Amino acid sequence: MNLQTTQPVYEPKTPLQFPKDFIWGAATSAYQIEGAIYQDGRGVSIWDEFAATVGKTYRGESGAIAIDHYNRYKEDVALMKQLGLGAYRFSIAWPRIFPTGTGMINQKGLDFYDRLVDELLKHNISPIPTLFHWDLPAQLGHAGGWLNRDTANYFADYVEVVSKKLGDRVSHWITVNEPWCASYLGYGVGVHAPGHTSTVEAVQSGHVLMLAHGMAAQRLRANSAASAKIGVALNLVPIYTADDSEATQKKAHERDVFFNSWFIDPIFHGKYTDDFKEVMGNFPQMQDGDLRIISTPIDFVGINYYSREYVSSQEADLTNLKRSAEYTEMGWEVFPDGITAIIERVHAEAPNLPIMITENGAAFDDVVDSDGLVHDIKRINYLAKHLEACHTAIQHSAPLIGYLVWSVFDNYEWAEGYVKRFGLVHVDLQTQKRTIKDSGRWFADFIQNQRNAQP
Ligand code: GCO
Numbered sequence: 001m002n003l004q005t006t007q008p009v010y011e012p013k014t015p016l017q018f019p020k021d022f023i024w025g026a027a028t029s030a031y032q033i034e035g036a037i038y039q040d041g042r043g044v045s046i047w048d049e050f051a052a053t054v055g056k057t058y059r060g061e062s063g064a065i066a067i068d069h070y071n072r073y074k075e076d077v078a079l080m081k082q083l084g085l086g087a088y089r090f091s092i093a094w095p096r097i098f099p100t101g102t103g104m105i106n107q108k109g110l111d112f113y114d115r116l117v118d119e120l121l122k123h124n125i126s127p128i129p130t131l132f133h134w135d136l137p138a139q140l141g142h143a144g145g146w147l148n149r150d151t152a153n154y155f156a157d158y159v160e161v162v163s164k165k166l167g168d169r170v171s172h173w174i175t176v177n178e179p180w181c182a183s184y185l186g187y188g189v190g191v192h193a194p195g196h197t198s199t200v201e202a203v204q205s206g207h208v209l210m211l212a213h214g215m216a217a218q219r220l221r222a223n224s225a226a227s228a229k230i231g232v233a234l235n236l237v238p239i240y241t242a243d244d245s246e247a248t249q250k251k252a253h254e255r256d257v258f259f260n261s262w263f264i265d266p267i268f269h270g271k272y273t274d275d276f277k278e279v280m281g282n283f284p285q286m287q288d289g290d291l292r293i294i295s296t297p298i299d300f301v302g303i304n305y306y307s308r309e310y311v312s313s314q315e316a317d318l319t320n321l322k323r324s325a326e327y328t329e330m331g332w333e334v335f336p337d338g339i340t341a342i343i344e345r346v347h348a349e350a351p352n353l354p355i356m357i358t359e360n361g362a363a364f365d366d367v368v369d370s371d372g373l374v375h376d377i378k379r380i381n382y383l384a385k386h387l388e389a390c391h392t393a394i395q396h397s398a399p400l401i402g403y404l405v406w407s408v409f410d411n412y413e414w415a416e417g418y419v420k421r422f423g424l425v426h427v428d429l430q431t432q433k434r435t436i437k438d439s440g441r442w443f444a445d446f447i448q449n450q451r452n453a454q455p
Contacts (some may be wrong), residue, residue, distance in 0.1 A: 010381040011441070012388040019394065020356045020454050022080030023126070023402025024447045025087030026080070026424060027359055027384040029133035029177065031063040032411040034093065036070035040108035043099025045135035045412075046145065058417030066412050067427045070112065075117045079410060079425055079434055080209060084444040087126040089114070089358060089404050091133035091177065094158055101137030102154045110165055124327060128165065128404075130174040130218040130233065130438050131159050131216055132209075134182055134193065134414075141194055145181065145210075146205035149287075156215035163223035171228060173359065174302055175216040178235040178264055179209040180207035191415050199281055207284035210266050214293035227387040231304035233358040235249075236260050242312030254279045259309065260345070268350045270295035301346060305386075306330075308338035320326035321373065328382075329363040329420055336385035343393040360386050363413070363420040366437065374426045383443060405443060409434070 031047050051062030069076055094101065097110030117127045132155065140151050163173070176182070185192040188202030213232050220230045237259040239252045257279040265271055270291045277283050283437055299356055310333070325335040343355055362382045366374050383405065394400050410423035418429055422441035427433070 007377045009377065010228045011383040012391070014060050016388060016391045016450075017200065017453055018391065018450050019401075021401075022450070023087045023172075023356065023404075025082065025085045025089060025126070025128065026083070026405040026408040026443075027089035027128075028069070028408050028411060029091040029130065030093035030096075031066070031091075031133070031135040032407075032413070033063075033067050033069040033409060035064060035066040035068040037071060040096070041099055042093065042108040042109060043095035043101070043106075044138040044301055045093070045095045045402050046138055046141040046193040047135050049138055049141070050195055053195070056195060057398055057415045057417065061412065061417035063412045067409055067429070068432055069409070072432065073112075073116050074119060076409070077116075077123055077125065077251050079436065080120075081123045082436065082442050082444065083408070083424060084447040085408075086447070087128050087172070087178050087402065087404065088120055088408070089128040089130060089174070091130040091135075092162055093133060093135050094132065094155075095098075095137040097161060098137060098154075098158055101140035101151075102157065106159055110161070111227075113162070117166055121169060125171065127166075128172050128174060129162070129170060130177050130305065131155075131162065131213070132176040132182075134177070134186075146187070146208045147201055149208055149211070152208050152212035152215055154221050155212040159219045160215040160223065167220070167224040170224065172300070172356075173212040173220050173224065173228060173230050175220070175230070176209055176234050177233045177452070178207055178304060179213070179232075180235055180259065183209055189251075194368050201280060203280050204284045206262060207266075207286065207290070210263065210292055210294045213267070214296040217298055218293075218297045224417070229299035231300040231302050231356065231358075233304055234263050234267075234353065235304040235306070235359075236264075236342050236346065237307070237309050238338045238345065239309045239311060240316040240338075242310065242314065247274045247313045248311055248418060251313070254436065255309050255311060264346070264349055266291060266294045268295065268301075268353075269296075298353070300354040300356050301350065302356050303342055303346060304359035304406070305342055305357060306360070306362075307332040307334045307337045308341075329365055330416075332362075332363070334382060334385075336382075336389040338389075339386050340389045340393045340396070343390070344396060347393075347398040354399045356404070357390060357400070358401040358404050359406035360403065361422050363422050366410075366421050366426060368426065368428075372435065374435060376437045376439045379424075379437070379439040380442045383439060383446075387446070431447075 183206035187205040190197040410421040410427040413420040
């Protein structure tokens with residue numbers, strides 16, 4: 001394929017050969033792409049409310065229209081086919097199924113995902129639904145949201161309905177996406193819905209979200225095909241240190257607890273450690289048996305990886321890094337080795353658990369060129385380097401089973417609005433025209449080569 005780029009594409013040091021049944025795909029989430037917020041009886045979510053609040057999102061942008069995927073899903077699945085995806089991770093909007101979070105089922109909402117799943121399967125793309133990707137029904141939000149234990153029970157009831165409907169066709173389920181973001185960004189620092197600013201609430205909502213994850217895992221197990229795999233998607237961050245000083249090591253440990261152990265310890269090991277209390281200030285309020293539910297066995301863990309955390313006691317180290325490293329439009333350092341490190345960290349924590357990269361990708365300043373195409377060489381190189389680093393983890397014997405790019409399409413980047421473009425497919429937000437970027441074509445080629453190389 002002619003990518004018409006003037007800059008060289010990164011070539012891995014040795015040819016990459018991934019395992020035979022490796023899952024190749026890409027991801028999205030409901031509120032970021034669907035739009036159609038008033039269509040077919042969808043209820044209001046906390047993100048509709050948050051985005052409608054002055055000053056909360058960039059230019060007041062919301063997911064009200066987004067990329068209108070709800071009405072264009074057939075065209076979009078056809079594009080996924082062109083990209084050669086073997087799997088598509090999407091999320092189900094809880095307020096489409098239960099407009100007020102609980103009570104009456106909205107059949108039209110359920111039917112949408114039923115049609116989507118069939119459309120994917122028709123194109124040989126495995127559906128990987130996520131059950132919670134932040135769009136909590138507003139009514140439950142008003143009743144305390146994830147601070148209220150009832151929300152976990154309602155979530156399990158919603159999961160019950162969805163899994164009964166789709167469980168015969170789904171091979172991989174994801175319960176909740178990035179509980180760290182939903183609790184810390186949503187309840188701790190208020191940059192995401194519902195916009196609260198309390199560490200006590202962050203800790204509590206994180207706990208209830210994990211409880212919801214555990215309850216959901218149990219319902220999914222009961223309602224899915226015996227072969228169905230159940231997992232969770234965690235955004236994990238490898239911590240790197242500039243020096244061995246005590247201060248740096250202590251800080252690094254605190255960051256590790258904050259980003260990683262907060263969710264790894266309860267979900268994998270059924271516990272919170274004393275370190276957690278030291279770093280976060282308090283334990284959540286719990287009931288007997290919570291940690292047993294939270295640590296319900298799962299079949300795989302999803303890692304969403306974007307960047308690392310670099311800790312130093314010297315301001316100069318951080319300034320030097322800022323000067324020398326490459327950054328994405330999100331301001332995140334491009335650090336491919338970190339994906340190897342975080343995969344190996346999780347493998348060490350849970351030696352028998354398969355791992356899937358459920359998100360990896362980058363926002364860059366894409367432009368539509370005079371030829372109508374998007375020559376996003378930076379994204380190609382980002383993906384190539386991260387795939388090489390995933391391959392290294394496999395060579396070090398990590399059980400990596402799949403890799404999903406964030407994202408299939410340019411979409412609504414939450415509080416950052418629409419300027420941050422992560423897609424393999426460019427979307428013109430005025431016309432809704434989709435254009436496969438060079439990175440999309442590169443990824444399609446990459447996947448095809450992997451398939452061809454299989455004996
Ligand atoms: C996430 C989210 C995505 C973001 C992506 C880029 O799980 O954080 O799943 O919704 O768009 O991570 O920030």
